[in-house]
Amino acid sequence: MMNQIKIGAFISERRKAKGWTQSQLAEKLEITDKAISKWETGRSMPDLSLFLPLCTLLDVTLNELFAGECIAEEKWKERADEVLMDVITNWLGHDNREKVHSRESKENDTPPENVLEVENVSKRYENVSTGHETKNNSVLAVNDVSFQIPHGSFVGIMGASGSGKTTLLNLVATIDKPTNGTIRISGQNIVDIPDEAAAEFRRRHLGFVFQEYNLLETLTIYENIALALTIKEVSKESIRPTIQSLSEKLDISAILDKFPYEVSGGQRQRCACARAIVVNPDIILADEPTGALDSHAARQLLDTLAMLCREYGATILMVTHDVMAASYCDRILFMKDGEIKTSLNREQESKQTFFADILKKIEWIEGESHDVLEVVNP
């Protein structure tokens, strides 16, 4: 079992070693003094998003924080995994492993074809304003990126703010055009699509679940979903039963006649999922879909997205900076400075183990950047 009191005492000890009061640490983390006091007395644990900043401030590794003590280097490996697993199981609860089973059963089938193929794609923004003047500055927002997404998989893109995640998603979404490279969706090169045809392509082949601007506010939830269907050759009689059965699955049948502003953020995002999946798109693109949700609604949305893959054969590409959200994916691409630095596959492992692996990768990428900085600025 994770020892919350021990971790609290460790945080307190490290804080004092830095010569900070609780308020000073609170200020650095942009949280309340009360939260720090609660951690230190073992009454609560830091929020997931605060782990890495807290470790950096206190000069400890993630594993030391979880262990509640400094770990000697030679013992690090053996202690690390056992401690990390405890903590993560505490946070995420036990995995139902549903998804892992369904993947096993698929194993004997022929390998799924790729829905998305991205080859040597770059995007350079020219003449970027620097604040005081605009001249020949350019930003290489996406730098020679290649990857494939097989049918039915749930792929995440992680990376710090400014690493190029949204730019990459917009290129796949035909909202923006790459400077170099090819992007194929179900075999069709979308880089060649003229602007006039792009909107039609999006309606027919893509589904969107973004943080904002998801639903039309003047239409009811039902009408929002139905609108998506009217562009497909779907008979009028089949629209209502299709929406009704899908709504039951997504737990939104009770709010179909409400307007988007009358329902919660979580319900709105699940409606966006319904609208995205109902047209049976080649791929669903999601940019920080849980960004504005509380953790309960976020989990419900992530369960919904995972269910769409499992039961509706959806293929999803999701941008997120949240490790909890990423742990629902089958595969994660890690972006930094416009490049995909590394990736991680969730094989047969549980969500918890995957979560731990993601944290380690992030720590590794951050560590790598510190080394680079030291070389550049001696």
Ligand code: ADP
């Ligand atoms: P992320 O979504 O990972 O935060 P973005 O894709 O939004 O990153 O941005 C990547 C880089 O490209 C940043 O340096 C950003 O300032 C730049 N950028 C993004 N959009 C534009 C744009 N329309 N014009 C100029 N620069 C842009």
Ligand code: MG
């Ligand atoms: Mg972004």
